[in-house]
Amino acid sequence: MEKTRPLWATPLQFVFACISYAVGLGNVWRFPYLCQMYGGGSFLVPYIIMLVVEGMPLLYLELAVGQRMRQGSIGAWRTVSPYLSGVGVASVVVSFFLCMYYNVVNAWAFWYLFHSFQDPLPWSVCPLNGNRTGYIEECEKASSTQYFWYRKTLNISPSIQESGAVQWEPALCLILAWLVVYLCILRGTESTGRVVYFTALLPYCVLIIYLVRGLTLHGATNGLAYMFTPKGSPMLSPLAFQMEQLANPKAWINAATQIFFSLGLGFGSLIAFASYNEPSNNCQKHAIIVSIINSSTSIFASIVTFSIYGFKATFNYESCLNKVILLLTNSFDLEDGFLTANNLEQVKDYLASAYPSKYSEVFPQIKNCSLETELETAVQGTGLAFIVYTEAIKNMEVSQLWSVLYFFMLLLLGIGSMLGNTAAILTPLTDSKVISSYLPKEAISGLVCLANCAIGMLFTMEAGSYWFDIFNDYAATLSLLLIVLAETVAVCYLYGLSRFESDLKAMTGRALNWYWKAMWGGVSPLLIISLFIFYLSDYISTGTLRYQAWDAAQGQLVTKDYPPHALAVIGLLVAASTMCIPLGALGTLITRRLKRGDTAPVA
Amino acid sequence: MILRCSLSTLTPRTRVSLYSVLATPWIPRTSSSGYTLGRSTPPALPFLAEPDLEKPQRSGRSLRISGGNRPVFLRNLHPAFYSTCNNLHCTWDSFECIGLHGQDAENAFKVRLSIRTALGDKAYAWDANEEYLFKAMVAFSMRKVPNRETTEISHVLLCNVTQRVSFWFVVTDPSRNHTLPAVEVQSAIRMNRNRINNAFFLNDQTLEFLRIPSTLAPPTDPSVPIWIIIFGVIFCIVLVATMLLIISGIRQHRRKNKGPSEMEDSEDKCENVITIENGIPCDPLDMKGGHINDAFVTEDERLTPL
Numbered sequence: 001m002e003k004t005r006p007l008w009a010t011p012l013q014f015v016f017a018c019i020s021y022a023v024g025l026g027n028v029w030r031f032p033y034l035c036q037m038y039g040g041g042s043f044l045v046p047y048i049i050m051l052v053v054e055g056m057p058l059l060y061l062e063l064a065v066g067q068r069m070r071q072g073s074i075g076a077w078r079t080v081s082p083y084l085s086g087v088g089v090a091s092v093v094v095s096f097f098l099c100m101y102y103n104v105v106n107a108w109a110f111w112y113l114f115h116s117f118q119d120p121l122p123w124s125v126c127p128l129n130g131n132r133t134g135y136i137e138e139c140e141k142a143s144s145t146q147y148f149w150y151r152k153t154l155n156i157s158p159s160i161q162e163s164g165a166v167q168w169e170p171a172l173c174l175i176l177a178w179l180v181v182y183l184c185i186l187r188g189t190e191s192t193g194r195v196v197y198f199t200a201l202l203p204y205c206v207l208i209i210y211l212v213r214g215l216t217l218h219g220a221t222n223g224l225a226y227m228f229t230p231k232g233s234p235m236l237s238p239l240a241f242q243m244e245q246l247a248n249p250k251a252w253i254n255a256a257t258q259i260f261f262s263l264g265l266g267f268g269s270l271i272a273f274a275s276y277n278e279p280s281n282n283c284q285k286h287a288i289i290v291s292i293i294n295s296s297t298s299i300f301a302s303i304v305t306f307s308i309y310g311f312k313a314t315f316n317y318e319s320c321l322n323k324v325i326l327l328l329t330n331s332f333d334l335e336d337g338f339l340t341a342n343n344l345e346q347v348k349d350y351l352a353s354a355y356p357s358k359y360s361e362v363f364p365q366i367k368n369c370s371l372e373t374e375l376e377t378a379v380q381g382t383g384l385a386f387i388v389y390t391e392a393i394k395n396m397e398v399s400q401l402w403s404v405l406y407f408f409m410l411l412l413l414g415i416g417s418m419l420g421n422t423a424a425i426l427t428p429l430t431d432s433k434v435i436s437s438y439l440p441k442e443a444i445s446g447l448v449c450l451a452n453c454a455i456g457m458l459f460t461m462e463a464g465s466y467w468f469d470i471f472n473d474y475a476a477t478l479s480l481l482l483i484v485l486a487e488t489v490a491v492c493y494l495y496g497l498s499r500f501e502s503d504l505k506a507m508t509g510r511a512l513n514w515y516w517k518a519m520w521g522g523v524s525p526l527l528i529i530s531l532f533i534f535y536l537s538d539y540i541s542t543g544t545l546r547y548q549a550w551d552a553a554q555g556q557l558v559t560k561d562y563p564p565h566a567l568a569v570i571g572l573l574v575a576a577s578t579m580c581i582p583l584g585a586l587g588t589l590i591t592r593r594l595k596r597g598d599t600a601p602v603a
Numbered sequence: 604m605i606l607r608c609s610l611s612t613l614t615p616r617t618r619v620s621l622y623s624v625l626a627t628p629w630i631p632r633t634s635s636s637g638y639t640l641g642r643s644t645p646p647a648l649p650f651l652a653e654p655d656l657e658k659p660q661r662s663g664r665s666l667r668i669s670g671g672n673r674p675v676f677l678r679n680l681h682p683a684f685y686s687t688c689n690n691l692h693c694t695w696d697s698f699e700c701i702g703l704h705g706q707d708a709e710n711a712f713k714v715r716l717s718i719r720t721a722l723g724d725k726a727y728a729w730d731a732n733e734e735y736l737f738k739a740m741v742a743f744s745m746r747k748v749p750n751r752e753t754t755e756i757s758h759v760l761l762c763n764v765t766q767r768v769s770f771w772f773v774v775t776d777p778s779r780n781h782t783l784p785a786v787e788v789q790s791a792i793r794m795n796r797n798r799i800n801n802a803f804f805l806n807d808q809t810l811e812f813l814r815i816p817s818t819l820a821p822p823t824d825p826s827v828p829i830w831i832i833i834f835g836v837i838f839c840i841v842l843v844a845t846m847l848l849i850i851s852g853i854r855q856h857r858r859k860n861k862g863p864s865e866m867e868d869s870e871d872k873c874e875n876v877i878t879i880e881n882g883i884p885c886d887p888l889d890m891k892g893g894h895i896n897d898a899f900v901t902e903d904e905r906l907t908p909l
Binding site: 172 | 715716717718719720765766767768769816818829830831833834842844845848849852856
C-alpha cells in the first residue's frame with residue numbers, strides 16, 4: 001500500500017486553494033475589457049448562462065475525478081483508461097508553459113511594488129533630457145506611464161527579431177518571484193494550505209478598499225454609467241445596443257471562453273488540489289461555491305475598474321479642457337480665470353467671429369476634448385494593469401499608498417494562481433514512484449522552480465514582452481479545449497457515466513443529480529466542440545498572425561507581422577501539448593501489443 | 604516687431620480707466636471718472652492693431668528718446684485716454700515704449716502671470732506697486748551681472764500691461780540710450796528666477812518669461828536606488844525563510860530515517876509490505892478495486908488476531 005497521501009488540514013483550505021487559483025489576474029484585467037466590448041451590463045447574461053451550463057459542470061467533473069482517483073493528472077487519467085495517459089501528460093506540458101510565462105507578471109508586479117515607495121512616483125513624471133531644458137522625447141510623445149512601462153520596465157526593442165540582452169532588473173525580480181513561489185510550495189499541502197488563507201482573502205480586502213476609494217473618486221460615476229449603458233453606435237440607443245449585443249455570437253463565444261479559462265480547467269491543478277482531499281469531501285458543494293465566487297469576483301473587480309476608468313477619463317478630459325483654456329487665454333491675453341469649462345464654447349465662438357485671422361492661427365492647436373473618447377479606450381491585459389491603472393493612481397492623493405496596495409493585490413492574485421500551476425506539475429511528479437524514490441519533495445520542487453526560472457529569463461530580454469504575448473495567446477488556448485474535451489468524453493463514455501456515478505456515491509454518499517449527468521454527457525462536450533471549431537476557423541481566416549510592437553520614435557504601438565521563427569514557435573507550442581494525447585494513446589497501444597506476447601493485460 | 608504700449612506708472616485711477624478702454628472692450632464698463640464706452644460692436648483689442656507711427660503727434664505730451672539710429676517715439680494712445688488724462692494728474696517720469704524697432708524689440712521680453720490660477724482665493728490684484736516690485740526684482744537680477752551693478756529701477760521699463768496679466772519689459776542702460784542685450788537679461792533672470800518667483804508667490808509655470816527657458820530642477824537621485832534596498836530586504840527575508848524550511852525538512856527526514864531502523868524488530872510495521880497473518884493478507888481498504896469485500900467475515904476471525 002502506498003504511503004499515506006498528504007491531506008488538506010481542513011476542507012476550508014481546499015476551497016481557499018481553489019479560489020486563490022481560479023481568481024487570478026484574468027478576473028481583473030480581462031473581464032472588464034470584455035464587459036466593455038460586448039455591451040456592458042448585457043454581457044452578464046451570456047456570462048451567467050455559460051457559468052451555469054459550462055463552468056460549474058466542468059469544474060465539478062475535474063474536482064470529482066481528482067478526489068476519486070487521488071492522484072495527479074497523469075495518474076488519474078491513466079486510471080480512467082490506460083490509453084488516456086497522454087491527456088495527463090498534455091496537462092502537465094501546458095501547465096509547464098503557463099508556469100514559465102505567468103511568473104514574469106509577478107516579477108513585473110514586484111518591480112512596480114518596489115518602485116512605489118518613492119515620492120513622486122517614478123511613472124508620474126517624465127525624466128529630464130541631457131541638458132535639462134525639457135523632457136525626454138519618447139516620454140513627451142507617449143505618456144509618462146507608458147514610458148515607464150515600455151522603457152524603464154521592459155526596455156522593449158522595436159521588434160521581436162531584435163532580442164537584445166537580458167535586463168538585470170526584471171531578471172532579479174523574476175528570481176525573487178520564483179523564490180517566493182518555492183517558499184510557498186516547499187512543503188506541499190502543509191505550506192500551501194497555510195499560504196492560501198492569505199492569497200485567497202487579502203485580495204478581497206484590497207478590492208473592497210479600492211471599491212470604496214474608487215466610488216468616491218471624482219468622475220467615477222461616468223465610468224460606471226458607461227459600463228452599464230455603453231454608448232456603442234451613435235444610431236442606437238444604449239438599450240437597443242445591448243439587445244443587439246445579446247444576439248452577437250461573439251459575445252457568447254467570449255463569455256464561454258472567459259468562463260473556461262478563468263476557472264483554470266484542463267491544467268490539472270484542480271485535479272491535483274482535489275486529490276489531496278478526504279474521499280468523503282462534498283466536492284459538488286465546493287464546485288458550486290468556487291465557480292460562483294470566481295464570477296462574482298470578476299463582476300466586483302470590473303465595478304472597481306470602471307470607476308477607476310471613469311476617474312481617469314474625467315481627469316484627462318478636464319486637463320485637456322484646461323490646456324485649451326490656457327492656450328486661448330495666452331493667445332488672446334484674456335483675464336486669468338475668465339475662461340472656464342462652462343463658457344468655453346461661447347467664448348470660442350465669439351473669438352472666432354471677432355478675430356478670425358488670429359483665431360485661425362490658433363485653431364489647429366485646439367484639441368476637441370471629449371469624455372466619450374477618453375472612456376472608449378478599452379484596454380486589457382498588461383496594458384490595463386500597468387499603464388491605465390498606474391495613470392489613474394498617480395492622480396489620486398497619497399498615491400504611494402494606493403500604488404502599494406494595488407500591486408500587492410496583483411502579487412497575491414498572481415502567486416495564488418502560481419500555487420495551482422506548480423501543483424499541477426509537481427503532483428504527478430511526486431506521485432511517480434520512480435522520481436520520488438530518488439529525490440525528496442523539496443528537491444523536485446526546487447528543480448522545477450529552477451528550470452522555470454532559467455527559461456523565464458527569456459522573457460526578461462528586450463523582446464521578452466513580445467514572447468510573453470505569444471505564450472499568453474497561444475500556449476494554452478487550443479490545447480486546453482482539446483484536453484477538456486478529451487476529459488469529458490473519457491469520463492462519460494470511456495469510463496462510463498454510470499460507473500463514475502456509483503463511484504461518487506460510494507465516495508461521498510450523495511447521489512449524482514440528473515443535471516450534472518445531462519451537462520457532462522451532452523451539453524458541455526458540444527459547447528467545447530463549437531468553441532474549438534470557432535477558434536480554428538478564426539485562426540485560419542486571420543491569415544498571417546500579427547503583433548503590436550512599440551515604436552520609440554513615434555511613442556505608440558504599431559502592428560507588425562510575426563517572423564517565421566516566431567510562427568514556428570507558436571506551432572510548436574500548440575503541437576507540443578496537443579500531440580501528447582494521440583501519442584500517449586499510441587504509446588500505450590504499442591506497449592500493450594508488445595506485452596501481449598508474455599502476460600494477459602491487467603484489466 | 605512693433606509694440607504698442609501703455610502707460611506704466613500712472614496713478615491707480617487712470618490705470619482703471621486705461622484698462623477699461625483697452626483691455627476688455629466688449630464689456631461696457633464704467634471708468635472711474637464716469638466715462639463709459641458706448642460701443643455697439645466690439646472694437647479690436649488694441650494690441651492687435653498696428654500703431655500708426657507716421658501720424659503727427661496730437662499733443663505736446665511726448666518725449667523723444669533717440670538711441671542710435673532708431674528714435675523711440677512716445678505718444679498718447681487713445682483719445683479717450685487723452686480726455687481722462689487731461690482731468691487727472693499723469694506722471695511722466697517713466698516712459699511708455701511705443702514702436703520699439705529692431706534691436707530694441709529683440710531685447711524685450713514678454714512676461715505672463717497667472718495669479719488666480721496659482722493662488723485662487725488669495726490672489727492679489729496686479730497694480731502699480733506690484734509692477735514696482737517686479738521692476739525692483741529685475742533690477743536686482745541685473746545688478747548681479749558684472750558690469751551692470753549700477754542698474755536702477757528706473758532703467759527697467761514695462762509696457763502693455765494687459766488684464767491677463769501680461770506685459771513686456773526691457774532694461775535700458777544708465778544713459779537710457781539703448782537697451783541691454785537680450786542675452787545678458789536672459790542669463791540674469793535665469794540665475795535669479797527662484798527669487799523672482801518667490802517674491803510673487805508664483806512658480807515657473809505661473810510666472811512665465813517667454814523666451815527665457817527655465818532650468819528644470821534636477822532629479823534627486825539617491826546614491827542607491829530605493830527599489831534595490833526594498834528588493835534586498837525582501838529577498839533576504841524570503842531566502843532565510845526558505846533555508847529554514849529546507850533545513851527543518853532535512854532534519855525531519857533524518858529523524859524519520861533513524862526511527863524506522865530502530866523499530867525494525869517491532870511487529871507493527873506494515874507500511875510497505877503486505878503482512879500475512881493466518882494466511883489472510885491484511886490489506887487495508889483497497890481504493891482501486893474493491894476486490895476484497897472487507898465486510899465479509901472469514902471463519903478464522905474467531906481466532907484472536909495478533
